[in-house]
Amino acid sequence: MIAPQKTALTQKRGFRQLIKFAIVGASSTVINLAVLYLMLRLLHGHRYISTSVAFLVSVVNGYHWNRTWTFKAALVKAVHTQFAQFALVNLVGYALDLLVIYLASVPLEHQLHLVEASWSPAKIERVAVLAAQLIATAVIVFWNFFANRLWTFKH
DSSP, X not given: OXXXXXXXXXXXHHHHHHHHHHHHHHHHHHHHHHHHHHHHHHTTTOHHHHHHHHHHHHHHHHHHHIIIIITGGGTTSOHHHHHHHHHXXXXXXXXXXXXXXXXXXXXXXXXXXXXXXXXXXXHHHHHHHHHHHHHHHHHHHHHHHHHIIIIITOO
């Protein structure tokens, strides 16, 4: 059997890294949303503590997989240095995340109150925060990829 030819785009290291980064990011997003949901339930809706815990868990997951799979050629840097850089990039992303959650969740809650009057206030808040988190993720993925590629995992 003849192997299919790779296109010029898929042969570019940066494109392959972006795809791998997106896969790692998707797994981190699932982890983030699951932890966020659980924390919102456990902490009865405290959105910022819940978001912080979810963020920390997903950052550790993202660092591990990006270091060992996405940017494995950058393993020459010391783990503690690289993790500090990764954490700093993600802290900037986290600040952006909180800003988007702040700007998006309150209007979403208001709209859900109008549309879903039968839902409890706690459920409306959870749905609004989770939806705002998805919006934030879509925005922040590009910051995280380029900052990590050009600084954290540069070799």
